Every structure is written in C-alpha cells, then in structure tokens.
Amino acid sequence: MTKKQPGIVGVSRRRLMQGVGAASLTSGLALPAYAQSKPIRMGWIAAVSGMFASNAQAQDWGFHMAVADLNEKGGLLGRPIEIVMRDSAADPSKAVSFAKELVYNESIDVLCGPINSGEALPTLGIVSGAKKLHLIGGSVEELIDPVKYPLGFRNLNANGQWIKVGVKFMVEDLKKTKVAIINDNTGYGVLSREAVTKYLAAYNLKPVYTATVDPNKPDVTDELLKAKEAGADVITEWSNATGFVARLVNARGEQNWNVPIVGHPTILQEQIAKLLTKRSYWDNVYGLGYQHQIVDAQGNLPTNVQAFMDKHKDTIGPFLAAGLPAFLQGHAAVTIYAAGLTKAGDPDPMKVKAALESIPVINAPYGPFSYTPTDHNGFQDAGIVLVNANAQLPNRGYPPVKIA
Amino acid sequence: MLLVIVSGLALGGLYGMTALVYNVMYSTSKVLSFGTGQFAMVGGIVTAWLVLDFHLPTWLGFLACLVSGAAFGWLAEVIAVRRIVAVSDEHLWVLSTLALSTMVQEAMAIWWGTDPTPFPRVFPQEFAGAFDQKFWFPLILAVLMAVGLEQFYRRSMIGKLFIAMSEDSFAARARGVATDRMRSLSYVLAGMLGALSGFAGGQLTFADFALGTALGLSGFIALAVGGIGSSLGALVGGAVLGMLTALTTHYFGAEYQKTIAIGLLILLLVVRPQGLFGTTRVRQV
Structure with a gap:
C-alpha cells in the first residue's frame, strides 16, 4: 500500500488539475481588483x-x-x-x-x-x-x-537655509555689519562657518572675527574678548553643544557686552537657560526656529x-x-x-x-x-523664523503651551 | 588681559589637579589610568545631583562628592588594575582602564543624560569678573592639593610607604609593606582628589558626562610637561598648559590653540624628555 501525500488525500489527478485551472482563472481575473486594494x-x-x-x-x-x-x-x-x-x-x-x-x-x-x-x-x-x-x-x-x-x-x-535666514536677520533686521563667527570644531561647525562667510559675502561683508573652538573647552572668555577687541557688533554661533553655547552666552553676560547673539536652534533650548548664571543673560539672544512653533495672542499654534x-x-x-x-x-x-x-x-x-x-x-x-x-x-x-530666546509667550511660542 | 590670564590659570589649575591624581596612582602601581578624568566627572555630577535635585546643602554635596570619588577609585583598582598588574608585566592596564573609563562614561550618559547641567555656586557671590570664584576656586584648590600631597608624602607614614613603593615596589614588599593594600589606598585617595577637582571646576565645566575624557587628556599633558612623580611639576605643567591655551587664543586665534599649545609641549619634551621637574632614571648595568 502506497502512502498518500498529505493534502491530496482522496483527490483524483483530474479533480486536482481542474481545481488548479479554476484557481488560476479566478486569481487572474481578480488581479486588477487586488492591485487597487493592496496597501x-x-x-x-x-x-x-x-x-x-x-x-x-x-x-x-x-x-x-x-x-x-x-x-x-x-x-x-x-x-x-x-x-x-x-x-x-x-x-x-x-x-x-x-x-x-x-x-x-x-x-x-x-x-x-x-x-x-x-x-x-x-x-x-x-x-x-x-x-x-x-x-x-x-x-x-x-x-x-x-x-x-x-x-x-x-x-x-536645508542647513544652508537656516544660515541664509540668520545672516539676513543680522544684516537687514538688526542692521549689524561687524559679524563675529564662533563655531565648534565639529564638521558641522566648520561647514556652518564657511556658509556664514559665503552669505555675508553676498552683502559685501567679511566677518571681523572667527573662532573655531573645542566645544569641551571649559571657558570661552578669551574668544569672546577677542571678538570684542575686533569690534564685533553681533556674534553668530554655530554649535549644537549646549555646554559650549551656554558658556558663550554666560561669557557675554559677564562682560556686560550686550551685542546680539544669533545662532543655531540649540541656543533656544531651556537647557541653555538652566546653565546660565543669570536668566537675563538670555536677553538679546536669537535662535533659528520655525513658523510652526509660534503661537498667536491666544496661545494657539498654527x-x-x-x-x-x-x-x-x-x-x-x-x-x-x-x-x-x-x-x-x-x-x-x-x-x-x-x-x-x-x-x-x-x-x-x-x-x-x-x-x-x-x-x-x-x-x-x-x-x-x-x-x-x-x-x-x-x-x-518663509517657514523659518528668528526666535527671541528670552521673550515671554506668546511672541516666542516655544515650547508649545496649549493642548485642548 | 587680566581675565585672559586668570581664565588660563583656572584651566591650568584643573589640569594640574588631574596631573596630581595621575601621580598618586602612578606612585604605587606604575599605572597611568585612562579613567583619571572620570573621577572629576563623577564628582561633579554627584554634587550637582544632590545639591540641585535634592536641595541638600553644598557642604553635604561636597562630602558626597568625596565619598563617591573614593568609592570609584577603590572600584577602579579592584576591577581594572589589581588583577592586571598581578598577572602581566605588559601594559595591559591601558586596555583595562580605558574599558572601565568608557563604561563609566556611557553609564553616566544613560543615567544623567548627555546634556551638561548646572553646577551650584559654592559661595554666595555675584559674578565678580577676574575675581569670581569659578576662576580662583580651582586655582586655590590646585595649590592646596599640591602642598597637601607633598606634606602627606613627607610627613605621614602612609605617604612614605607610597614613596617607597614608587621607588621599588618589590623592595617595599620585601620589607613587609602590604603593597596591595597601599595600592588600593592610593586609588581611594586618587578618586577623592579627582572628585575634588570636579567639584572645584564644576562652575566652569558644568556637570557633564563628557568632561572626563577631555580632562584626562589635558591632565596627562600637564603631567608629561611637569614630569611624572613631581607634585610641583604637575602644578606647573597644568599652569603652563592652561596659559598656553589662553594666550594662543588671544594672540593667534582659537583655531590654533591646540596645535600651538601641544606643539610647544612636544618641543619641550624633545629638549627635556623627563619634563620640567622630573628626574632621569638611571639604569644600573
């Protein structure tokens, strides 16, 4: 007695071939409908x-x-x-x-x-x-x-968009022309410095001071004093290292040098405020943000x-x-x-x-x-805005404040 | 200019303290631990955690900082040094201390987070420019640490045993010195002093999981410049490195600070390989 294969028990070859043919026909007819409903x-x-x-x-x-x-x-x-x-x-x-x-x-x-x-x-x-x-x-x-x-x-x-908008803000809105660039020594920081320089050139401007700094350096007072000596009337910083950015804002505050600082969105993080010796050091600091973060007078986001x-x-x-x-x-x-x-x-x-x-x-x-x-x-x-770091809501709109 | 000098000296103080910590461990084990900078990192974070998150008084945070450093120092000796130096003459401690350092740093990053957090003001004082505590505190503590260690080595029995072990560990053991226990004790002391440097420099560095690596490297350079084994050398080496860093930025720009500072140090080591205050080891033949 031969052992039958499981799955085809009691089915004759003719019945099997008929079934296969029918299945093929059915699936062929159903193909367009499946394509229209497949995820x-x-x-x-x-x-x-x-x-x-x-x-x-x-x-x-x-x-x-x-x-x-x-x-x-x-x-x-x-x-x-x-x-x-x-x-x-x-x-x-x-x-x-x-x-x-x-x-x-x-x-x-x-x-x-x-x-x-x-x-x-x-x-x-x-x-x-x-x-x-x-x-x-x-x-x-x-x-x-x-x-x-x-x-x-x-x-x-794109990263260049942030920088382009930031440079436009410094030159056209703040009316500053003596720009000091302070960036960290990561690839991102160095590329950002080059982009700032490029966009300044479009206004026939050159940075008065540039510094590429190790973000782990515990004190940046000397870099800041050099920027001041160079006659800078605005500082733009490019780093996403919170400690480095906070040290820079602290150093400016400690020198009572109230030039604006414009920079990477990191500068807006609440974490930065926690690292500042005084919260008032966050005044006159602007970070790049998005229109979608800005709330209206009622505290509503877009x-x-x-x-x-x-x-x-x-x-x-x-x-x-x-x-x-x-x-x-x-x-x-x-x-x-x-x-x-x-x-x-x-x-x-x-x-x-x-x-x-x-x-x-x-x-x-x-x-x-x-x-x-x-x-x-x-x-x-148009989706990018400059956000005043220490402004109170609703102008600042960061972080979101209202969820119904 | 005064602020540039003070800032440079403050950094030098931090580097000098780290170099002193290297010396303490090196005296008993001949190990230059890659985890040296992590003592400061742990001390700084423990203080910030207790004082700012649990609102404990600063003095209690300070004590906890020292205790955490001592515990970490002891564990470092048990885990990364004791067995390694007992079974191998090769420099396998490079790997074991580096591994422990990496593990501790990653553990702190997971627990504490990768963003730096504030460090409490130690004394109530408005920012006072060049006379602010964040500059002079690491500087004064570095000097006190160097003087204290010198007194410890010269006047205390344990300090003298450390010196004996640094000169000839086998001879010290032959004369009945419990060298394993002394080595363990030196790591406890090193951990405490390392944590103290984290406390001293916390207002400059913040409580930051990444501090240890940077401080460990700078402290090692300070040690090499001053001369391994010399407390005065560690202090002067730290000051030289800190000042070179600050003045290079001031006169040449921040881009060149590491290149010029470390370049000059290499030059110094070529001229005087034993460092400023180190002694040339004479090999008897």
Whole structure:
C-alpha cells in the first residue's frame, strides 16, 4: 500500500488539475481588483535607538500618527497605508542594509528616511538605483541633487537655509555689519562657518572675527574678548553643544557686552537657560526656529499644528520634550508623499515625482514645501523664523503651551 | 588681559589637579589610568545631583562628592588594575582602564543624560569678573592639593610607604609593606582628589558626562610637561598648559590653540624628555 501525500488525500489527478485551472482563472481575473486594494507600503528608516534616539522617537511618533490619520480617512487612493519600519540605531551601515532590504525585498512604494544626514548619504545611490521615491530627512546640502538622484526629495529645511535666514536677520533686521563667527570644531561647525562667510559675502561683508573652538573647552572668555577687541557688533554661533553655547552666552553676560547673539536652534533650548548664571543673560539672544512653533495672542499654534496636537494629546506627552520640529518632520514625510500620490493618482515613482514638482505649495504642519524639476529642497524660507530666546509667550511660542 | 590670564590659570589649575591624581596612582602601581578624568566627572555630577535635585546643602554635596570619588577609585583598582598588574608585566592596564573609563562614561550618559547641567555656586557671590570664584576656586584648590600631597608624602607614614613603593615596589614588599593594600589606598585617595577637582571646576565645566575624557587628556599633558612623580611639576605643567591655551587664543586665534599649545609641549619634551621637574632614571648595568 502506497502512502498518500498529505493534502491530496482522496483527490483524483483530474479533480486536482481542474481545481488548479479554476484557481488560476479566478486569481487572474481578480488581479486588477487586488492591485487597487493592496496597501500602499511606506518604508521608514529611523534611528529610534542610539545617540539620536529621543529626536528620532518623536519623528517616528509623528510619522505613525500621520499615517494613522490618513488610514482613518480611508488611506490613499482608497488603499490602506502600511508602514515597513526599520531601526537603524544611528549606524550608517545598518541604514544601508535596511535601505537595500526595503527597496529590493519589501516592495515598498516610497522610502522615508534615514532621518539624519550621516545615515542618509550612503543610502542615496541604493534608493536611486532601485528607482524608488525617496523622502530624505537630512539637512546637509549634498543630499539633494535632482540630476544624480531624481527621485530624492527633502522633507525638512536645508542647513544652508537656516544660515541664509540668520545672516539676513543680522544684516537687514538688526542692521549689524561687524559679524563675529564662533563655531565648534565639529564638521558641522566648520561647514556652518564657511556658509556664514559665503552669505555675508553676498552683502559685501567679511566677518571681523572667527573662532573655531573645542566645544569641551571649559571657558570661552578669551574668544569672546577677542571678538570684542575686533569690534564685533553681533556674534553668530554655530554649535549644537549646549555646554559650549551656554558658556558663550554666560561669557557675554559677564562682560556686560550686550551685542546680539544669533545662532543655531540649540541656543533656544531651556537647557541653555538652566546653565546660565543669570536668566537675563538670555536677553538679546536669537535662535533659528520655525513658523510652526509660534503661537498667536491666544496661545494657539498654527491651526494645522494645533489640530494635530489636540487630536493626539493622549499620546503626545513623551515626545513634547524633543520639540515640535522633531515630530512634525516625521509627519511631513507622510504629508508630502500623500500630496504627491493623491495628485499623481498612481504610486508609480516617476508619476509621483512629476506631481510633487508641479504642486505649487504643500502646506504641511512642519511648514510650506514647494518642489520644482530643478530644486528638490522644497522647504520655503518663509517657514523659518528668528526666535527671541528670552521673550515671554506668546511672541516666542516655544515650547508649545496649549493642548485642548 | 587680566581675565585672559586668570581664565588660563583656572584651566591650568584643573589640569594640574588631574596631573596630581595621575601621580598618586602612578606612585604605587606604575599605572597611568585612562579613567583619571572620570573621577572629576563623577564628582561633579554627584554634587550637582544632590545639591540641585535634592536641595541638600553644598557642604553635604561636597562630602558626597568625596565619598563617591573614593568609592570609584577603590572600584577602579579592584576591577581594572589589581588583577592586571598581578598577572602581566605588559601594559595591559591601558586596555583595562580605558574599558572601565568608557563604561563609566556611557553609564553616566544613560543615567544623567548627555546634556551638561548646572553646577551650584559654592559661595554666595555675584559674578565678580577676574575675581569670581569659578576662576580662583580651582586655582586655590590646585595649590592646596599640591602642598597637601607633598606634606602627606613627607610627613605621614602612609605617604612614605607610597614613596617607597614608587621607588621599588618589590623592595617595599620585601620589607613587609602590604603593597596591595597601599595600592588600593592610593586609588581611594586618587578618586577623592579627582572628585575634588570636579567639584572645584564644576562652575566652569558644568556637570557633564563628557568632561572626563577631555580632562584626562589635558591632565596627562600637564603631567608629561611637569614630569611624572613631581607634585610641583604637575602644578606647573597644568599652569603652563592652561596659559598656553589662553594666550594662543588671544594672540593667534582659537583655531590654533591646540596645535600651538601641544606643539610647544612636544618641543619641550624633545629638549627635556623627563619634563620640567622630573628626574632621569638611571639604569644600573
């Protein structure tokens, strides 16, 4: 007696072939209907563990909430959205592996992330080679090149934009022309100094003093005195090291030298205020911020930001400390893709690309984005504001104050 | 200019204290621990935690700072030094002290966070320019530490045993000195003094998990300039490094401060390898 294979017990070959034929016919007929209802798959790489975890977790929360909101309304093109998420742990090699996995094995329609420049740079060629739409979450200028990476779009401001707006503020609004640049000795600090110098040159100005300083140096009094001796009437600082920035603001206060300090958003952090010898040293200090952080006279944030925060007030708590820009940046990746896909009517990357390049403005809660065939940076200068560090609400609007 | 000099001397005081801590450990174990700067980091953070978060009086924070430093020093000897120097003549302590230093720094980053936090004012005083406590406190404590250590080495029995071990550990053991216990004691003392330097410089450095690495390097340079084993050398080496850093910034710009300061130190070591106050070791043949 021969042993029958499990699964085909009691089925004759003819019946089996009939069944297979019917199944093939049925699935063939059903294919277009399935394609129309199959989920839109959004790849998402974020370093939710590792050294950038707190910021990335907030971005991840914003990303998930934006997708949940869209799914609540029926998804995109009538199809639900699925997130295929990977944690790169702030490790560029992991980011590269995950990018390969997502674009080649996971049938994603778009890749969002990685969300910092160091991880994003090595993934550009992979995503571009796979001809997938790519929403890029890093701020360094080199990430965006519509010729080399035609499907890559930035979903936050570029670093140079901050600096351009900061220089404009110093020269045009504060009417200062003798600029001292003090930056830390990281690659970011040095590149920022070069960018400030470049944008000053557009006004026919040169910095009167520059200093590149080790951010761990316990005292920066000497650098500040040199800037004063050079005749500076404004200081611009470029560092995200809170200790370094606080020492600089302290040194200026201790010298009773009330020149404005304009700089990196770090200078606005409450952590800086805690490190100041006197809170009044924070006067006449301006940091770069976003329009989406500014509250009106009633203490309300911009309508779409306030609505988003109110809707998710039950889960937003742990992510408020990272600041609005973090979770709104995660949200922006989804919003931008949704706008492009909706206009294109088809997830084909080239069609979404063309749609994104033709939409006049995408008003994401993060700020306004506008792409063209030759510029995939998108974020508009109008979304960036200079925030007075020590001003009281509502003018300052940072951190958010009202959740219904 | 006065402020530039005072600021440079204050930094020099911090570097000098770190160099003194190196000396204390080196005297009994011939180990230049990579974790030396971490004593200051731990002391500073413990003080800030207790005084600012728990509102304890500053003197109590100071005591806790010393106790935490002593405990850390003892643990460092047990974990990273005792077994290593007992079983190997190679310089494996480089790896073990570096590993412990890294682990402690990362643990503090996880617990305390990576952002610097404020350090309390030790005395009630408005900012007083060049006479502010944040400048003179590390400077005075550095001098007191150097003088105190010299007295300790010359006048106390334990100090004399440290000296004996630094000259010949095997001979000291042969004469009945409990060298293991003395070495452990020296690490306890080093931990306390390191934590004290964190307390002294806290108003300059803030309570910062990253302080230890930077301070450890600068303290080591001060030690090399002054000469290993010399308290006066440590103090002068620290002052020279601090002043060079400040004056380089003032006259040449901040971009060159490390290059010029360390370049001059290399030059000095080429001319006088034993440091300013070190002695040349004579090998008998």
